[in-house]
Amino acid sequence: MAFNILKGLAKKGLGMLGKKKPTPxxxxxxxxxxxxxxxxxxxxxxxxxxxxxxxRRESAKRGDVWTGxxxxxxxxxxRSAKAIKKYHGPRSYQLTDPARKVRTRKAIGSIVKGxxxxxxxxxxxxxxxxxxxxxxxxxxxxxxxxGRAKQAKQAAGTARLYARHPEAKTxxxxxxxxxxxxxxxxx
Numbered sequence: 001m002a003f004n005i006l007k008g009l010a011k012k013g014l015g016m017l018g019k020k021k022p023t024p025x026x027x028x029x030x031x032x033x034x035x036x037x038x039x040x041x042x043x044x045x046x047x048x049x050x051x052x053x054x055x056r057r058e059s060a061k062r063g064d065v066w067t068g069x070x071x072x073x074x075x076x077x078x079r080s081a082k083a084i085k086k087y088h089g090p091r092s093y094q095l096t097d098p099a100r101k102v103r104t105r106k107a108i109g110s111i112v113k114g115x116x117x118x119x120x121x122x123x124x125x126x127x128x129x130x131x132x133x134x135x136x137x138x139x140x141x142x143x144x145x146x147g148r149a150k151q152a153k154q155a156a157g158t159a160r161l162y163a164r165h166p167e168a169k170t171x172x173x174x175x176x177x178x179x180x181x182x183x184x185x186x187x
Contacts, residue, residue: 065084073084
């Protein structure tokens with residue numbers, strides 16, 4: 001009788017025998033999508049969403065380095081992804097590693113030589129610059145005068161032509177503004 005009581009308690013989940021483990025029910029795995037189904041699903045999306053997905057794929061192919069939500073750079077043969085991640089932002093360039101930025105004696109010598117080539121503003125050079133400036137303005141004025149003289153000559157020529165041939169003015173106007181003359185009905 002005691003055995004039956006223990007057995008009854010075990011069935012209910014009580015007692016020293018512990019709880020009965022539930023048996024897992026086998027669930028059917030979903031059938032994997034075919035390439036065509038994936039493509040059709042992709043084509044049903046919004047064009048902007050598709051563009052964003054395509055640009056992310058291309059970025060991943062290139063191997064772009066991201067920090068947060070923005071691309072910092074693309075690694076190449078001269079710069080690794082690790083270097084881009086480490087050295088980016090304002091006032092940083094490819095060789096920010098101080099160990100790689102060692103200046104040789106040759107480089108220092110060329111810097112010192114370059115300092116000697118700085119142009120000094122002597123009074124003679126200032127005077128020369130002033131003369132060049134005045135020469136340039138004079139040439140501008142002379143060019144403008146020549147242009148105005150040419151226009152006046154052309155205007156005088158057309159005035160003489162109109163004086164000799166009064167119908168020439170309307171003829172030239174018709175040639176230039178033909179559509180307006182046709183709309184107005186003027187022949």
